[in-house]
Amino acid sequence: MSGAMDTKALLRLMAWLSPAFPIGGFAWSGGLERAVEDGLVRNAQGLEDWLSTVLEHGSLWNDAVLFCEAWRQADNQGALSEAAALGLALAGSAERFNETLSLGKAFIAAASAWPHPVFERLPANVPYPVAVGAVAAGHDVACVQAVAAFLHAAVSQSVSAGIRLSVAGQAEGVAITARLETRIEALSLRAASSGLDDLGGAAVQAEIASLRHETQHSRLFRS
Template sequence: MNGALDTKALLRLMAWLSPAFPIGGFAWSGGLERAVADGLVANARDLEDWLSTVLRRGALWNDAVLFSEAWRQAEDRKTIGEVAALGLALAGSSERFSETLSLGKAFVTAASAWPHPVFERLPADVPFPVAVGAIAASHEVPCVPALAAFLHAAVSQAVSAGIRLSVAGQAEGVAIVAALEAVIDDLSQRAASTGLGDLGGATVQAEIASLRHETQHSRLFRS
Protein backbone atom coordinates (compact mmCIF):
# COMPACT_ATOMS: atom_id res chain seq x y z
CA MET A 1 0.00 0.00 0.00
CA ASN A 2 2.88 2.34 0.76
CA GLY A 3 5.00 1.16 -2.17
CA ALA A 4 7.38 3.48 -3.95
CA LEU A 5 6.25 5.18 -7.13
CA ASP A 6 7.91 4.00 -10.30
CA THR A 7 8.31 6.40 -13.21
CA LYS A 8 5.23 5.13 -15.05
CA ALA A 9 3.01 5.56 -11.99
CA LEU A 10 4.42 9.02 -11.35
CA LEU A 11 3.77 10.12 -14.91
CA ARG A 12 0.19 8.88 -14.77
CA LEU A 13 -0.49 10.66 -11.49
CA MET A 14 0.97 13.85 -12.93
CA ALA A 15 -1.31 13.56 -15.95
CA TRP A 16 -4.50 12.50 -14.16
CA LEU A 17 -4.31 15.13 -11.40
CA SER A 18 -2.95 17.99 -13.46
CA PRO A 19 -5.12 21.12 -13.73
CA ALA A 20 -4.95 20.55 -17.48
CA PHE A 21 -6.62 17.12 -17.27
CA PRO A 22 -10.01 17.62 -18.97
CA ILE A 23 -12.46 17.07 -16.12
CA GLY A 24 -13.65 20.66 -15.62
CA GLY A 25 -12.50 21.03 -12.00
CA PHE A 26 -12.06 24.79 -12.51
CA ALA A 27 -15.86 25.17 -12.65
CA TRP A 28 -16.50 24.04 -9.07
CA SER A 29 -15.71 25.53 -5.64
CA GLY A 30 -17.36 23.06 -3.24
CA GLY A 31 -19.30 25.84 -1.51
CA LEU A 32 -16.27 28.11 -1.09
CA GLU A 33 -17.85 30.80 -3.25
CA ARG A 34 -20.79 31.06 -0.84
CA ALA A 35 -18.47 31.05 2.16
CA VAL A 36 -16.71 34.06 0.66
CA ALA A 37 -20.03 35.79 -0.09
CA ASP A 38 -21.16 35.23 3.52
CA GLY A 39 -17.91 36.60 4.96
CA LEU A 40 -16.77 33.27 6.39
CA VAL A 41 -13.63 33.35 4.25
CA ALA A 42 -12.32 36.88 3.85
CA ASN A 43 -8.56 36.55 3.43
CA ALA A 44 -5.71 34.10 2.89
CA ARG A 45 -5.57 33.06 6.55
CA ASP A 46 -9.28 32.26 6.51
CA LEU A 47 -8.84 30.26 3.31
CA GLU A 48 -6.04 28.18 4.83
CA ASP A 49 -8.11 27.52 7.97
CA TRP A 50 -11.15 26.61 5.88
CA LEU A 51 -9.23 24.12 3.76
CA SER A 52 -7.42 22.61 6.75
CA THR A 53 -10.75 22.00 8.47
CA VAL A 54 -12.39 20.51 5.38
CA LEU A 55 -9.37 18.24 4.98
CA ARG A 56 -9.35 17.03 8.56
CA ARG A 57 -13.06 16.89 9.36
CA GLY A 58 -15.11 17.54 6.26
CA ALA A 59 -15.83 16.49 2.70
CA LEU A 60 -12.18 15.93 1.78
CA TRP A 61 -11.74 13.53 4.69
CA ASN A 62 -14.71 11.51 3.45
CA ASP A 63 -13.33 11.66 -0.07
CA ALA A 64 -10.05 10.25 1.24
CA VAL A 65 -11.83 7.35 2.95
CA LEU A 66 -13.87 6.60 -0.17
CA PHE A 67 -10.74 6.80 -2.32
CA SER A 68 -8.95 4.28 -0.10
CA GLU A 69 -11.87 1.86 -0.10
CA ALA A 70 -12.17 2.13 -3.89
CA TRP A 71 -8.44 1.50 -4.20
CA ARG A 72 -8.77 -1.72 -2.17
CA GLN A 73 -11.93 -2.93 -3.93
CA ALA A 74 -10.99 -2.01 -7.50
CA GLU A 75 -11.23 -5.61 -8.75
CA ASP A 76 -14.66 -6.31 -7.21
CA ARG A 77 -17.44 -5.01 -9.48
CA LYS A 78 -20.20 -5.43 -6.88
CA THR A 79 -18.33 -3.78 -4.03
CA ILE A 80 -17.00 -0.91 -6.10
CA GLY A 81 -20.57 -0.24 -7.21
CA GLU A 82 -21.70 -0.11 -3.59
CA VAL A 83 -18.88 2.25 -2.64
CA ALA A 84 -19.79 4.49 -5.57
CA ALA A 85 -23.45 4.57 -4.51
CA LEU A 86 -22.46 5.41 -0.92
CA GLY A 87 -20.18 8.19 -2.12
CA LEU A 88 -23.01 9.80 -4.06
CA ALA A 89 -25.43 9.38 -1.16
CA LEU A 90 -23.02 11.23 1.14
CA ALA A 91 -23.21 14.41 -0.96
CA GLY A 92 -24.57 17.10 1.34
CA SER A 93 -26.28 19.18 -1.35
CA SER A 94 -27.48 18.86 -4.92
CA GLU A 95 -24.50 20.89 -6.11
CA ARG A 96 -22.05 18.75 -4.20
CA PHE A 97 -23.72 15.70 -5.77
CA SER A 98 -23.41 17.23 -9.23
CA GLU A 99 -19.80 18.20 -8.59
CA THR A 100 -18.52 14.79 -7.52
CA LEU A 101 -20.57 12.98 -10.18
CA SER A 102 -19.55 15.33 -12.98
CA LEU A 103 -15.86 15.12 -12.05
CA GLY A 104 -16.05 11.35 -11.62
CA LYS A 105 -17.62 10.76 -15.02
CA ALA A 106 -15.24 13.17 -16.73
CA PHE A 107 -12.26 11.52 -15.06
CA VAL A 108 -13.32 8.06 -16.25
CA THR A 109 -13.78 9.36 -19.78
CA ALA A 110 -10.40 11.09 -19.88
CA ALA A 111 -8.51 8.28 -18.10
CA SER A 112 -9.80 5.74 -20.60
CA ALA A 113 -6.91 6.90 -22.79
CA TRP A 114 -5.02 4.36 -20.65
CA PRO A 115 -7.10 1.23 -21.47
CA HIS A 116 -7.77 -1.23 -18.63
CA PRO A 117 -10.55 -3.69 -17.65
CA VAL A 118 -11.32 -1.51 -14.60
CA PHE A 119 -13.47 0.68 -16.81
CA GLU A 120 -15.83 -2.24 -17.33
CA ARG A 121 -16.18 -2.71 -13.57
CA LEU A 122 -16.94 0.89 -12.68
CA PRO A 123 -20.62 1.90 -12.58
CA ALA A 124 -21.91 4.55 -14.97
CA ASP A 125 -22.47 6.94 -12.05
CA VAL A 126 -19.28 7.15 -10.02
CA PRO A 127 -18.13 9.91 -7.63
CA PHE A 128 -14.76 11.50 -8.22
CA PRO A 129 -12.72 9.93 -5.36
CA VAL A 130 -14.03 6.45 -6.16
CA ALA A 131 -13.13 6.82 -9.83
CA VAL A 132 -9.60 8.01 -9.11
CA GLY A 133 -8.99 5.45 -6.37
CA ALA A 134 -10.14 2.47 -8.42
CA ILE A 135 -8.28 3.52 -11.55
CA ALA A 136 -5.09 4.27 -9.63
CA ALA A 137 -5.18 0.82 -8.01
CA SER A 138 -5.80 -0.90 -11.32
CA HIS A 139 -2.75 0.79 -12.79
CA GLU A 140 -0.68 -0.33 -9.77
CA VAL A 141 -0.23 3.16 -8.36
CA PRO A 142 0.33 2.78 -4.58
CA CYS A 143 -2.48 4.05 -2.39
CA VAL A 144 -0.66 6.58 -0.20
CA PRO A 145 1.06 8.60 -2.94
CA ALA A 146 -2.04 8.39 -5.13
CA LEU A 147 -4.19 9.68 -2.29
CA ALA A 148 -1.68 12.42 -1.46
CA ALA A 149 -1.71 13.55 -5.09
CA PHE A 150 -5.53 13.50 -5.13
CA LEU A 151 -5.79 15.65 -1.99
CA HIS A 152 -3.05 17.99 -3.15
CA ALA A 153 -4.92 18.53 -6.41
CA ALA A 154 -8.16 19.22 -4.50
CA VAL A 155 -6.43 21.78 -2.27
CA SER A 156 -4.69 23.41 -5.24
CA GLN A 157 -8.01 23.71 -7.06
CA ALA A 158 -9.66 25.26 -4.00
CA VAL A 159 -6.79 27.72 -3.61
CA SER A 160 -7.14 28.64 -7.27
CA ALA A 161 -10.85 29.27 -6.64
CA GLY A 162 -9.94 31.45 -3.66
CA ILE A 163 -7.59 33.50 -5.83
CA ARG A 164 -10.33 33.96 -8.44
CA LEU A 165 -12.67 35.04 -5.62
CA SER A 166 -10.07 37.67 -4.54
CA VAL A 167 -9.49 36.43 -0.99
CA ALA A 168 -5.84 35.60 -1.70
CA GLY A 169 -3.13 36.57 -4.15
CA GLN A 170 -0.91 34.24 -6.15
CA ALA A 171 1.96 34.31 -3.64
CA GLU A 172 -0.43 33.78 -0.73
CA GLY A 173 -2.01 30.87 -2.60
CA VAL A 174 1.34 29.15 -3.03
CA ALA A 175 2.05 29.70 0.67
CA ILE A 176 -1.27 28.04 1.57
CA VAL A 177 -0.45 24.98 -0.52
CA ALA A 178 2.95 24.78 1.18
CA ALA A 179 1.44 25.20 4.66
CA LEU A 180 -1.05 22.37 4.08
CA GLU A 181 1.58 19.94 2.82
CA ALA A 182 2.06 18.34 6.23
CA VAL A 183 -1.71 18.00 6.71
CA ILE A 184 -2.04 16.26 3.34
CA ASP A 185 0.85 13.92 4.14
CA ASP A 186 -0.59 12.96 7.53
CA LEU A 187 -4.11 12.56 6.16
CA SER A 188 -2.95 10.37 3.30
CA GLN A 189 -1.10 8.05 5.65
CA ARG A 190 -4.07 7.76 8.02
CA ALA A 191 -6.82 7.50 5.42
CA ALA A 192 -5.05 4.74 3.53
CA SER A 193 -5.73 2.36 6.41
CA THR A 194 -9.33 3.42 7.12
CA GLY A 195 -12.58 1.67 6.36
CA LEU A 196 -16.08 2.91 5.61
CA GLY A 197 -16.76 3.02 9.34
CA ASP A 198 -14.40 6.00 9.52
CA LEU A 199 -16.65 8.16 7.34
CA GLY A 200 -18.08 11.22 9.03
CA GLY A 201 -17.65 14.95 9.33
CA ALA A 202 -18.18 17.98 11.54
CA THR A 203 -17.99 20.90 9.11
CA VAL A 204 -21.49 22.25 9.46
CA GLN A 205 -20.66 25.71 8.10
CA ALA A 206 -19.13 24.23 4.97
CA GLU A 207 -22.21 22.09 4.35
CA ILE A 208 -24.51 25.07 4.88
CA ALA A 209 -22.39 27.15 2.50
CA SER A 210 -22.76 24.44 -0.14
CA LEU A 211 -26.54 24.45 0.32
CA ARG A 212 -26.78 28.25 0.28
CA HIS A 213 -24.81 28.44 -2.94
CA GLU A 214 -27.77 26.83 -4.71
CA THR A 215 -29.74 30.09 -4.35
CA GLN A 216 -26.83 32.46 -5.07
CA HIS A 217 -27.64 34.54 -8.15
CA SER A 218 -24.28 36.06 -9.04
CA ARG A 219 -21.65 33.35 -9.24
CA LEU A 220 -18.38 32.26 -10.85
CA PHE A 221 -18.66 28.60 -9.94
CA ARG A 222 -21.23 25.81 -10.30
CA SER A 223 -20.98 24.86 -6.60
Protein backbone atom coordinates in the same frame (compact mmCIF):
# COMPACT_ATOMS: atom_id res chain seq x y z
CA MET B 1 0.86 -2.09 -4.94
CA SER B 2 1.58 -0.35 -1.64
CA GLY B 3 5.24 0.41 -2.26
CA ALA B 4 6.97 3.23 -4.08
CA MET B 5 5.76 4.15 -7.54
CA ASP B 6 7.71 3.50 -10.70
CA THR B 7 8.20 6.31 -13.20
CA LYS B 8 5.30 5.30 -15.44
CA ALA B 9 2.87 5.25 -12.52
CA LEU B 10 4.13 8.66 -11.40
CA LEU B 11 3.67 10.13 -14.87
CA ARG B 12 0.11 8.83 -15.05
CA LEU B 13 -0.75 10.20 -11.62
CA MET B 14 0.67 13.59 -12.61
CA ALA B 15 -1.40 13.58 -15.80
CA TRP B 16 -4.67 12.53 -14.14
CA LEU B 17 -4.46 15.15 -11.38
CA SER B 18 -3.05 17.98 -13.45
CA PRO B 19 -5.20 21.13 -13.72
CA ALA B 20 -5.00 20.56 -17.49
CA PHE B 21 -6.69 17.16 -17.30
CA PRO B 22 -10.11 17.69 -18.96
CA ILE B 23 -12.56 17.09 -16.13
CA GLY B 24 -13.74 20.67 -15.62
CA GLY B 25 -12.58 21.00 -12.02
CA PHE B 26 -12.02 24.74 -12.47
CA ALA B 27 -15.81 25.26 -12.63
CA TRP B 28 -16.50 24.09 -9.06
CA SER B 29 -15.67 25.58 -5.65
CA GLY B 30 -17.36 23.12 -3.26
CA GLY B 31 -19.26 25.90 -1.50
CA LEU B 32 -16.23 28.18 -1.09
CA GLU B 33 -17.80 30.88 -3.26
CA ARG B 34 -20.78 31.09 -0.90
CA ALA B 35 -18.48 31.13 2.12
CA VAL B 36 -16.75 34.17 0.64
CA GLU B 37 -20.12 35.78 -0.15
CA ASP B 38 -21.26 35.26 3.46
CA GLY B 39 -18.03 36.61 4.94
CA LEU B 40 -16.92 33.27 6.38
CA VAL B 41 -13.72 33.45 4.34
CA ARG B 42 -12.33 36.99 4.06
CA ASN B 43 -8.61 36.64 3.47
CA ALA B 44 -5.73 34.22 2.96
CA GLN B 45 -5.76 33.07 6.59
CA GLY B 46 -9.47 32.41 6.39
CA LEU B 47 -8.95 30.40 3.21
CA GLU B 48 -6.27 28.29 4.88
CA ASP B 49 -8.46 27.71 7.93
CA TRP B 50 -11.38 26.74 5.70
CA LEU B 51 -9.30 24.22 3.75
CA SER B 52 -7.75 22.77 6.90
CA THR B 53 -11.21 22.16 8.35
CA VAL B 54 -12.58 20.59 5.17
CA LEU B 55 -9.51 18.35 5.01
CA GLU B 56 -9.69 17.17 8.59
CA HIS B 57 -13.42 17.18 9.27
CA GLY B 58 -15.33 17.69 6.02
CA SER B 59 -15.87 16.45 2.50
CA LEU B 60 -12.20 15.98 1.64
CA TRP B 61 -11.75 13.55 4.51
CA ASN B 62 -14.71 11.51 3.30
CA ASP B 63 -13.35 11.68 -0.24
CA ALA B 64 -10.03 10.32 1.00
CA VAL B 65 -11.73 7.41 2.76
CA LEU B 66 -13.80 6.59 -0.34
CA PHE B 67 -10.70 6.91 -2.53
CA CYS B 68 -8.80 4.35 -0.44
CA GLU B 69 -11.78 1.99 -0.30
CA ALA B 70 -12.03 2.08 -4.11
CA TRP B 71 -8.28 1.52 -4.36
CA ARG B 72 -8.55 -1.61 -2.18
CA GLN B 73 -11.63 -2.90 -4.02
CA ALA B 74 -10.47 -2.17 -7.56
CA ASP B 75 -10.83 -5.86 -8.52
CA ASN B 76 -14.29 -6.22 -6.96
CA GLN B 77 -17.11 -4.90 -9.14
CA GLY B 78 -19.77 -5.30 -6.47
CA ALA B 79 -17.74 -3.47 -3.83
CA LEU B 80 -16.96 -0.65 -6.28
CA SER B 81 -20.66 -0.24 -7.02
CA GLU B 82 -21.43 -0.07 -3.31
CA ALA B 83 -18.66 2.49 -2.70
CA ALA B 84 -19.93 4.59 -5.62
CA ALA B 85 -23.51 4.52 -4.32
CA LEU B 86 -22.34 5.46 -0.84
CA GLY B 87 -20.21 8.30 -2.17
CA LEU B 88 -23.16 9.78 -4.05
CA ALA B 89 -25.46 9.32 -1.05
CA LEU B 90 -23.03 11.26 1.16
CA ALA B 91 -23.34 14.37 -1.01
CA GLY B 92 -25.06 16.89 1.24
CA SER B 93 -26.51 19.10 -1.49
CA ALA B 94 -27.58 18.94 -5.12
CA GLU B 95 -24.52 20.92 -6.18
CA ARG B 96 -22.11 18.69 -4.29
CA PHE B 97 -23.81 15.65 -5.83
CA ASN B 98 -23.50 17.13 -9.31
CA GLU B 99 -19.90 18.12 -8.68
CA THR B 100 -18.61 14.72 -7.62
CA LEU B 101 -20.66 12.91 -10.28
CA SER B 102 -19.66 15.29 -13.07
CA LEU B 103 -15.99 15.09 -12.17
CA GLY B 104 -16.15 11.31 -11.80
CA LYS B 105 -17.72 10.77 -15.20
CA ALA B 106 -15.34 13.22 -16.87
CA PHE B 107 -12.36 11.55 -15.22
CA ILE B 108 -13.39 8.10 -16.46
CA ALA B 109 -13.90 9.42 -19.99
CA ALA B 110 -10.50 11.11 -20.09
CA ALA B 111 -8.53 8.42 -18.22
CA SER B 112 -9.80 5.79 -20.64
CA ALA B 113 -6.91 6.90 -22.85
CA TRP B 114 -4.96 4.48 -20.59
CA PRO B 115 -7.02 1.30 -21.20
CA HIS B 116 -7.50 -1.12 -18.31
CA PRO B 117 -10.17 -3.67 -17.26
CA VAL B 118 -10.90 -1.60 -14.14
CA PHE B 119 -13.05 0.71 -16.27
CA GLU B 120 -15.43 -2.17 -16.96
CA ARG B 121 -15.87 -2.79 -13.23
CA LEU B 122 -16.85 0.78 -12.40
CA PRO B 123 -20.55 1.74 -12.49
CA ALA B 124 -21.84 4.34 -14.93
CA ASN B 125 -22.53 6.80 -12.11
CA VAL B 126 -19.35 7.06 -10.11
CA PRO B 127 -18.23 9.85 -7.73
CA TYR B 128 -14.87 11.41 -8.38
CA PRO B 129 -12.81 9.90 -5.51
CA VAL B 130 -14.07 6.38 -6.26
CA ALA B 131 -13.20 6.78 -9.93
CA VAL B 132 -9.66 8.03 -9.30
CA GLY B 133 -8.97 5.53 -6.50
CA ALA B 134 -9.99 2.51 -8.57
CA VAL B 135 -8.11 3.63 -11.67
CA ALA B 136 -5.00 4.41 -9.63
CA ALA B 137 -5.04 0.91 -8.16
CA GLY B 138 -5.57 -0.62 -11.58
CA HIS B 139 -2.47 1.11 -12.85
CA ASP B 140 -0.35 0.12 -9.83
CA VAL B 141 -0.15 3.59 -8.30
CA ALA B 142 0.58 3.21 -4.58
CA CYS B 143 -2.37 4.08 -2.34
CA VAL B 144 -0.75 6.62 0.01
CA GLN B 145 0.91 8.54 -2.81
CA ALA B 146 -2.23 8.41 -4.94
CA VAL B 147 -4.57 9.76 -2.26
CA ALA B 148 -1.99 12.39 -1.27
CA ALA B 149 -1.84 13.60 -4.87
CA PHE B 150 -5.65 13.57 -5.01
CA LEU B 151 -5.94 15.72 -1.88
CA HIS B 152 -3.16 18.03 -3.03
CA ALA B 153 -4.97 18.57 -6.33
CA ALA B 154 -8.23 19.32 -4.49
CA VAL B 155 -6.51 21.82 -2.22
CA SER B 156 -4.72 23.44 -5.14
CA GLN B 157 -8.01 23.79 -7.00
CA SER B 158 -9.62 25.42 -3.95
CA VAL B 159 -6.67 27.78 -3.54
CA SER B 160 -7.05 28.73 -7.19
CA ALA B 161 -10.76 29.37 -6.58
CA GLY B 162 -9.86 31.54 -3.59
CA ILE B 163 -7.51 33.58 -5.76
CA ARG B 164 -10.24 34.04 -8.38
CA LEU B 165 -12.59 35.14 -5.58
CA SER B 166 -10.00 37.74 -4.48
CA VAL B 167 -9.49 36.50 -0.92
CA ALA B 168 -5.83 35.64 -1.56
CA GLY B 169 -3.07 36.59 -3.98
CA GLN B 170 -0.85 34.28 -5.98
CA ALA B 171 2.02 34.36 -3.48
CA GLU B 172 -0.36 33.80 -0.56
CA GLY B 173 -1.94 30.90 -2.40
CA VAL B 174 1.42 29.21 -2.92
CA ALA B 175 2.23 29.70 0.76
CA ILE B 176 -1.09 28.12 1.79
CA THR B 177 -0.40 25.09 -0.38
CA ALA B 178 3.07 24.75 1.12
CA ARG B 179 1.82 24.97 4.70
CA LEU B 180 -0.90 22.37 4.11
CA GLU B 181 1.62 19.85 2.75
CA THR B 182 2.33 18.22 6.13
CA ARG B 183 -1.39 18.04 6.93
CA ILE B 184 -2.09 16.37 3.58
CA GLU B 185 0.69 13.84 4.15
CA ALA B 186 -0.62 12.89 7.60
CA LEU B 187 -4.21 12.70 6.37
CA SER B 188 -3.18 10.45 3.47
CA LEU B 189 -1.48 8.00 5.80
CA ARG B 190 -4.53 7.96 8.06
CA ALA B 191 -6.94 7.51 5.14
CA ALA B 192 -4.93 4.62 3.70
CA SER B 193 -5.48 2.65 6.91
CA SER B 194 -9.11 3.71 7.30
CA GLY B 195 -12.35 1.94 6.44
CA LEU B 196 -15.89 2.94 5.64
CA ASP B 197 -16.67 3.07 9.37
CA ASP B 198 -14.38 6.11 9.51
CA LEU B 199 -16.62 8.17 7.23
CA GLY B 200 -18.20 11.22 8.79
CA GLY B 201 -17.67 14.91 9.27
CA ALA B 202 -18.39 17.98 11.33
CA ALA B 203 -17.75 20.82 8.86
CA VAL B 204 -21.29 22.13 9.25
CA GLN B 205 -20.61 25.62 7.90
CA ALA B 206 -19.10 24.17 4.74
CA GLU B 207 -22.18 22.04 4.14
CA ILE B 208 -24.49 24.99 4.76
CA ALA B 209 -22.43 27.13 2.37
CA SER B 210 -22.79 24.46 -0.29
CA LEU B 211 -26.57 24.45 0.19
CA ARG B 212 -26.81 28.24 0.16
CA HIS B 213 -24.80 28.46 -3.04
CA GLU B 214 -27.67 26.75 -4.88
CA THR B 215 -29.71 29.96 -4.66
CA GLN B 216 -26.87 32.44 -5.10
CA HIS B 217 -27.75 34.76 -7.97
CA SER B 218 -24.40 36.10 -9.19
CA ARG B 219 -21.57 33.58 -9.19
CA LEU B 220 -18.40 32.36 -10.90
CA PHE B 221 -18.65 28.68 -9.95
CA ARG B 222 -21.18 25.88 -10.32
CA SER B 223 -20.91 24.95 -6.61
